[in-house]
Amino acid sequence: MDINxxxxxxxxxxxxxxxxxxxxxxHVKEKQNNGEQLTKQDMIDYHKSLYEQGWAGYNWPVxxxxxxxxxxxxxxxQEELGYANTPTILPFGLNMVGPVIYTxxxxxxxxxxxxxxxxFNTWWCQGYSEPGSGSDLASLKTKAVRDxxxxxxxxxxxxxxxxxxxxxxxxxxxxxxxxxxxxxxxFLLIDMKTEGIEVKPIITIDGDHEVNSVFFTDVKVPAxxxxxxxGKGWTYAKFLLAHERFGxxxxxxxxxxxxLLKERTKDFADDDLKKKIADYExxxxxxxxxxxxxxxxxxxxxxxxxxxSIIKIKGTELQQRLTEMYVEAAGQYILPYEGPEGFNSNNTxxxxxxxxxxxxxxxxxxxxxxxxxxxxxxxxxxxxxxxILGV
Amino acid sequence: xxxxxxxxQNMLREQVLKFCESDYTFDxxxxxxxxxxxxxxxxxxxxxxxxxxxxxxxxxxxGFNFGPIELAxxxxxxxxxxxxxxxxxxxxxxxxxxxxxSNELAKQTxxxxxxxxxxxxxxxxxxxxxxxxxxxxxxxxxxxxxxVKTVVLNASFANSFLVYARNGDKPVxxxxxxxxxxxxxxxxxxxxxxxxxxxTFENVEVGESSIISHDNDASQAINAMLDLANLCxxxxxxxxxxxxxxxxVQYTKEREQFGQPISNFQVLQHKMxxxxxxxxxxxxxxxxxxxxLDGKDDEASKTISGLKAQIGKSSRQVGQAAVQLHGGMxxxxxxxxxxxxxxxxxxDALFGNRNYHLNNFxxx
Numbered sequence: 109m110d111i112n113x114x115x116x117x118x119x120x121x122x123x124x125x126x127x128x129x130x131x132x133x134x135h136v137k138e139k140q141n142n143g144e145q146l147t148k149q150d151m152i153d154y155h156k157s158l159y160e161q162g163w164a165g166y167n168w169p170v171x172x173x174x175x176x177x178x179x180x181x182x183x184x185x186q187e188e189l190g191y192a193n194t195p196t197i198l199p200f201g202l203n204m205v206g207p208v209i210y211t212x213x214x215x216x217x218x219x220x221x222x223x224x225x226x227x228f229n230t231w232w233c234q235g236y237s238e239p240g241s242g243s244d245l246a247s248l249k250t251k252a253v254r255d256x257x258x259x260x261x262x263x264x265x266x267x268x269x270x271x272x273x274x275x276x277x278x279x280x281x282x283x284x285x286x287x288x289x290x291x292x293x294x295f296l297l298i299d300m301k302t303e304g305i306e307v308k309p310i311i312t313i314d315g316d317h318e319v320n321s322v323f324f325t326d327v328k329v330p331a332x333x334x335x336x337x338x339g340k341g342w343t344y345a346k347f348l349l350a351h352e353r354f355g356x357x358x359x360x361x362x363x364x365x366x367x368l369l370k371e372r373t374k375d376f377a378d379d380d381l382k383k384k385i386a387d388y389e390x391x392x393x394x395x396x397x398x399x400x401x402x403x404x405x406x407x408x409x410x411x412x413x414x415x416x417s418i419i420k421i422k423g424t425e426l427q428q429r430l431t432e433m434y435v436e437a438a439g440q441y442i443l444p445y446e447g448p449e450g451f452n453s454n455n456t457x458x459x460x461x462x463x464x465x466x467x468x469x470x471x472x473x474x475x476x477x478x479x480x481x482x483x484x485x486x487x488x489x490x491x492x493x494x495x496i497l498g499v
Numbered sequence: 500x501x502x503x504x505x506x507x508q509n510m511l512r513e514q515v516l517k518f519c520e521s522d523y524t525f526d527x528x529x530x531x532x533x534x535x536x537x538x539x540x541x542x543x544x545x546x547x548x549x550x551x552x553x554x555x556x557x558x559x560x561x562g563f564n565f566g567p568i569e570l571a572x573x574x575x576x577x578x579x580x581x582x583x584x585x586x587x588x589x590x591x592x593x594x595x596x597x598x599x600x601s602n603e604l605a606k607q608t609x610x611x612x613x614x615x616x617x618x619x620x621x622x623x624x625x626x627x628x629x630x631x632x633x634x635x636x637x638x639x640x641x642x643x644x645x646x647v648k649t650v651v652l653n654a655s656f657a658n659s660f661l662v663y664a665r666n667g668d669k670p671v672x673x674x675x676x677x678x679x680x681x682x683x684x685x686x687x688x689x690x691x692x693x694x695x696x697x698x699t700f701e702n703v704e705v706g707e708s709s710i711i712s713h714d715n716d717a718s719q720a721i722n723a724m725l726d727l728a729n730l731c732x733x734x735x736x737x738x739x740x741x742x743x744x745x746x747x748v749q750y751t752k753e754r755e756q757f758g759q760p761i762s763n764f765q766v767l768q769h770k771m772x773x774x775x776x777x778x779x780x781x782x783x784x785x786x787x788x789x790x791x792l793d794g795k796d797d798e799a800s801k802t803i804s805g806l807k808a809q810i811g812k813s814s815r816q817v818g819q820a821a822v823q824l825h826g827g828m829x830x831x832x833x834x835x836x837x838x839x840x841x842x843x844x845x846x847d848a849l850f851g852n853r854n855y856h857l858n859n860f861x862x863x
Contacts, residue, residue, distance in 0.1 A: 109508075109568055110501045111790035117500070180500055386861035387812075390784070390805040397783035404502035418776050486769070493768040497748050497775060 113180070120181055124188040132194065133157050140193055143467050145448055148273050154195065155228035164202065164226045172210045172218065173226050179403040190360020200269070201225040201232040205278040208295065208344050212336040221297070235265040235279035235298070235322060236345070243487045245280070246289045246342060250324060252281035252296055254331065259283075259296065261304075261327040267481070271307050271320040274300050280345055283338050295341035297333040304328070314473035316448045349483055356482055357423020359396045365430055366392065372464065373437050381436065388429050395422050414495035417488040424478035424485065431472040438464040446470070502786065504572070512572045514549065519580035525835045528581055532692035536655050537583030546584065547615030555594050555727075560609045567727065567792040571734035571785060578738025581838055583693050585618065588653035591731050593619040595724040596661050596672060600711045604674060608659070619674075620657035622648035622698050623721055630851045632725065633718055637664040637700065644673065644681075644703040654696025655686040661711060662700065663721055670717040673709050675700065691841040725850050726800055729807050730788055732846045736814045737785050739839045740778035743821040746836055747771055750825055767824060774820050777813035784809050801863040804856040811853025814843035 113121070136154045139146055158164045167182050168174020177185065189197070197203075206225045209217055224230040241248040250263025261281060271277065277298050284292035298305070304327040309317045336344060366389060373381060402415055435442060444457040446466040451457070459465070479485045493499050504512070522545065531539040546552050554569055556562020563569075570591065577586065589612055597605040597612075597619075611617035626649050628634040637646025644664060651660065660682075662673045675682060681703035686696040712720045748771055751762035761767055788806045791799040818840035822829035825836050832838075847853055 109504060109786075109790055109793075111787070111794060111796075113500055382861050383857055386805075386857050387808070390809050390857075390860060391780070393787060393802070393805060394780040394784040394809055397787045398780055400500070401502055401783055401786065404500075408503070415779075418779055422776060422780060489769045489772040490765070492772045492775065493765075497744075497768070497771055499748060499752065499762040499768050499771065 113184070117180055117184060121184045121188060124185055127161055127163075128188060128192040128194065131157065131161060132192070136195065137192075140195055144450060146195060151195070151198065151273075152228060152231075155198065158197070159227045164228065165206075166197075167203070168206065168210070168226075172206075172222050179407045183400065183403055187360045190358070190362075190364055193361075193364050196358070196361075198231075198270070200234050200274075200278075201228070201230065204234060204348050205232050205276075205297070208278070208335060208348050211347065212295075212340075212344050216332070217297075217335065230275045231270070231273050233268050233271045233274035233277045233300075233322075235268060235277045237267045238264060239266050239321075243484050245345070246293065248280055248282060248293065250279065250281050252283050252294060252329070254283070257331050259329045259331060259334070261296070261298065261324045261329055263324050265322040265324075266319075267310070268307075268320045268322045269318060271300070271322050272309065272317070276300060277322065278335075280341050283341075286339075290342040291339055293341040293345070294338045295335040295344045296329060297335065298324075298327065298329050302327050302329065312474065312477070314470040315445075316470070316474060318474075356478075357395060357399065357419050358427060359392065359399060359423065362392055362427060362430055365434075369430070369433060369437065376437070381433065384433060384436075388426065388433065391422070392426055395419065395426060398422070414491055417483075417491045420482060421479075421485045421488045427478050428472075428475050431468070431475045434464070434468040435472045438468045442466050442469040504568075508569060508572055511569055512576060515551075515573050515576040516579075518545070518549070519576055519582065523580050523582060525581070528583060528692075532583055536686075536688055536694035537692050538585055538653070538656050538694075542584055543615055546586070547613070551586070552590055552615055553613045555590060556598060556609055556613060560598065560606055561613050562609070567730055567789045570727070570731050571789045574731045574734035575738035575741075578735035578740075578842075579742040581739070581835065581842060583691070585620075585653035585656060585693070587728060587731060588620045588657070589618050592621045592652070592724050592728050593661055595727050596621055596711065596720045599716070599720040599723060600672075602711065604709065605711050608674065617658045618653065618656045619659050619661060620651050620653050621663070621721075621724060622651045622654075622660040623663040624648060624650045630855045632663075632721060633670070635663060635665055635670075637662065639664050639666045639671065639673070639705065642704055642706065644675065644700045644705045646700050648698045648700075650695050651698050652695050653693070654684050654698055655694040657684075660698055662698075663717070666713070669714050670721075671713040672711045672717045672720060673705050674711050675703060675705060675709065679703050689845060691838070691845045722800075726792065726803050729803050729850050730785075730792055732849060733781075733785055733788070733803075733806050733810045736810045736843055736846050737778065737782045739842055740774070740781060740814055740817040743817050743836065743839045744771060744774040744778055747774065747821045747824045750828075750836075754826075761824075770820050770824060774817045777817050781806075781810055781813045801860060804851075804859040804863065807851060808853045808856040808860055811847040811856070814846065818843040 133153045136146065136150050139150065155164065163175060165174030166177060166185050170176035202225060206222065209221050236245060238248050238250060250261065250265065252259040252261045265279065277300055279296045279298055280293050281296050282292050283294040286292040304325040306323040308321045310319045310321060311317055312319060370385060399419055402419065441459040441464055444466060531537060553562045554565045558564045594612065597609050608619060612619060623632055625635055625637065626647060637648060644662065646664060648662065657677055659674055659676045662675050664671055664673060677684065681701040683699045684696050686694055688694050751767055752760050754761050784806045788802045791802050821836050822840055825834065828834050829836050
């Protein structure tokens, strides 16, 4: 056993640092550090920058244009991105549908979709949840009926993150009504410009427009957009969810936020808060090493399985605790409500200090989602109970 | 970075596991605990024959030159089997203090610990200093040692004591024979089936020749001992937590109520998942701490404080949940499950509890 990084790893870390320092889009960094909302173009810009650097497929195999990095390199890469307070790499293309396509798709699909995912020419969103199917995802009802060389899709998806920006959506659809509900599900790629698709915003309790409802009325989808076999969609969905859970804990970003919180509260005469921060920091170290242990298992030929559920549960609980501490530290200064647009320049409260304003409470409210999405934490516990404890 | 145990380390684990399964069942342990304060001379001799008493000592002192990783491996397995033998007091604590000294007396004492012919306890804690272990009143004046040491682990069986005292303002560690005139031991059994004692030194004559360590080296030796001892009992707690959740899962599968195994109930399943997760994240932090200590990292002490604080919280949760899910059987002394909770409670109290280490972590 050895906790140290090799010289090659350290050299690699320096390379990532140099990129973030010199090549990462400056306007994105600035907005991020000022706590300003990023535009769609900003988001495209930083993804394109990663692509130009050759790092967009940071966890993809080389043969599909990925970096082929070792788990340790991926860890270092993500750690440095977090330390530099960069916005999250959107997972929908790169971490979700991309791996599904290169694992289960056919050659034509790989050729058609993978390069644009890497280059961020297409913005993807995820069509999983439905109004009647949340934790019981396999009960989904959105129907795809085969009609010649097309499917006709009817139904609706919900909580679709950033669907307002998306060019494509990957959907779980029901192609057959079977005894076992998992067996009639298929994995379908749908162009968002197709006639019959309607996107309606859902405003969340933090006041932001991040998620949407997506409605499908007689939407005609070419049959060639079916991934793998009809009726095998549930297998691909589970594969995707295990990948999604990995890295969901955002440990490096949490480390960055923790550092800020400690700096800002260092003169507070509040021993209770200090102890809470210490307790949180210890748990974060434990989580970080849990991720490392999982990475080490991956490097030895394992794959992310039920253990990634621990990381999801603990990681999201910690993210939420961190946002609570920010609210606690901000005290009454959270009251003047900033909203997603930010304060008007001639109407800014005297007490406004970026993170320690209503932004703290917006983030706190927004982060309630983390224990719900990606398979709610209660569902994760069911997974561990079944897969690891065998009960 | 490499987080795999070496073949040698895996073999050591196998060996300890095998011993615990065949020679140290819960029934055997209970007999030892009831009759003799947790210590069985025959078991101790087995430890010596297996070479376990030599694990952390340098080769020049006749040891295997193993470090925190191997000790953690042993303690994790000891934790699963609730081993009560005074390995911590002798091999880890006295071992650490003696190994840090270069004098001949220390070397001789080490060789006797290794062959199992002597037992030594570090006498450092006092009645009024809480966890401020360097704030001591036991002192040496005109060649005479006076003071009372409390909660000395394994005091009942110690043939000699490493006494942390001060000479004027300067810290010093003496090796004092338990039979020396003026030394008296008042032993107690502990709640978890081991033993400790108050050791009183009244005008005990000590000479220069019995000094093991002095000045800064002495206080450093105590600090290093505390770090290593904390790491070991945390590893023990991780083993205990693992055993607790596994035994609980097994029990709930067998126990039937309302016409079905109670493991079918989701409320119990989620509680067991929580136990599992606490054991796993604690183990992760244990990895970090033992690797840092092994690599003499500057952050090691801080991480060990973090680990001790985490273990204090996690092991309490796991221990209590294990008792809860065993129902009435959980509070019955004949079942092993409650004994884990007792050991966790003692582990938290030893060498700085959760609160102490949370503050420590925050201030380091």
